[in-house]
Amino acid sequence: MGVRDADAERAGAADRNDTVPGVDAEAPLSGCAALVTGASSGIGAATAWQLALQGAAVAVVARRTGRLEELATRIRGQGGSCAVLTADLGDAEQARRAVEDTVGRFARLDVLVNNAGYVAMGPIEEGDPADWERMVDLNFNAVLHTSQSALPHLLRAAANGPRGIADLVNVSSVGGRVVRRNNAVYSATKHAVCAFSEALRQEVTGRGVRAGLIEPGMTMTEMAIGAGHLAARDLPQDAWLRAEDLARAITFMITQPSHAAVNEIMMRPTAQEH
Ligand SMILES: NC(=O)c1ccc[n+]([C@@H]2O[C@H](COP(=O)([O-])OP(=O)(O)OC[C@H]3O[C@@H](n4cnc5c(N)ncnc54)[C@H](OP(=O)(O)O)[C@@H]3O)[C@@H](O)[C@H]2O)c1
Numbered sequence: 097m098g099v100r101d102a103d104a105e106r107a108g109a110a111d112r113n114d115t116v117p118g119v120d121a122e123a124p125l126s127g128c129a130a131l132v133t134g135a136s137s138g139i140g141a142a143t144a145w146q147l148a149l150q151g152a153a154v155a156v157v158a159r160r161t162g163r164l165e166e167l168a169t170r171i172r173g174q175g176g177s178c179a180v181l182t183a184d185l186g187d188a189e190q191a192r193r194a195v196e197d198t199v200g201r202f203a204r205l206d207v208l209v210n211n212a213g214y215v216a217m218g219p220i221e222e223g224d225p226a227d228w229e230r231m232v233d234l235n236f237n238a239v240l241h242t243s244q245s246a247l248p249h250l251l252r253a254a255a256n257g258p259r260g261i262a263d264l265v266n267v268s269s270v271g272g273r274v275v276r277r278n279n280a281v282y283s284a285t286k287h288a289v290c291a292f293s294e295a296l297r298q299e300v301t302g303r304g305v306r307a308g309l310i311e312p313g314m315t316m317t318e319m320a321i322g323a324g325h326l327a328a329r330d331l332p333q334d335a336w337l338r339a340e341d342l343a344r345a346i347t348f349m350i351t352q353p354s355h356a357a358v359n360e361i362m363m364r365p366t367a368q369e370h
Pocket of ligand 1: 133136137139140158160161183184186211212214234268269271316319
């Protein structure tokens with residue numbers, strides 16, 4: 097994993113809280129640094145883009161460096177600041193290093209969005225244990241490692257930062273609340289994320305860090321297409337949520353005034369029953 101050096105000059109500006117050309121110095125997240133995991137596609141990419149438009153310097157992490165570089169180029173084209181990190185977050189060491197590299201680049205961390213995820217569906221009897229481990233390592237264990245690594249930085253940002261608040265947002269799923277057959281392991285990892293988030297929320301309450309939970313319903317992304325959800329679910333394609341819908345919800349959560357914490361948002365397509 098490595099941070100792209102081409103960002104150094106812009107990141108330096110962010111470190112010094114200089115005005116970034118094209119980004120409104122009065123924007124809600126101006127002077128803040130955010131890390132978004134799983135930002136090479138789907139909800140993560142849309143969220144990184146939205147947070148950058150709100151003035152945050154954004155670190156984006158996933159395995160596909162090329163996709164991250166494309167996003168970073170778009171963000172910089174709008175006058176924003178973006179650091180590209182390549183990591184397999186299913187590896188605990190790499191997950192922790194992603195947090196430290198973000199702080200190394202921007203000298204602070206105000207927002208962590210734990211979004212990276214993987215799904216493999218099917219009956220338990222036919223399940224591949226390698227898929228189970230991949231889901232547990234990425235959907236749950238990575239959240240533990242990035243969250244613990246980020247906490248001291250988030251607490252510092254809450255105490256000394258421009259907003260007097262910091263945010264940790266975990267992307268779970270409707271499957272983290274509603275159990276369905278043929279989705280046992282994914283659903284279990286997302287239930288675990290919900291439980292972890294609520295305990296974390298209680299632990300940091302009163303210390304300036306908000307722990308929020310996002311539970312998307314059926315969203316038209318590579319994950320949904322790859323997992324065969326489009327064909328499996330009885331919902332016309334134009335009825336599915338878009339990644340931008342979830343990015344808007346995450347940004348809403350993060351940009352609340354410091355006295356207001358939106359703890360949880362479940363967002364389904366209007367036409368999704370369960
Ligand atoms: N789409 C839905 O219907 C839906 C519903 C409920 C919840 N969610 C949740 O929403 C989140 C985002 O998913 P999405 O729908 O936006 O799907 P997506 O477009 O497939 O995005 C998944 C992201 O995770 C990254 N990722 C996968 N494995 C990784 C690894 N080992 N290390 C680092 N990054 C990894 C992917 O990047 P690389 O491949 O480049 O590594 C990608 O950026 C997930 O947590 C998912 O469970 C989605």
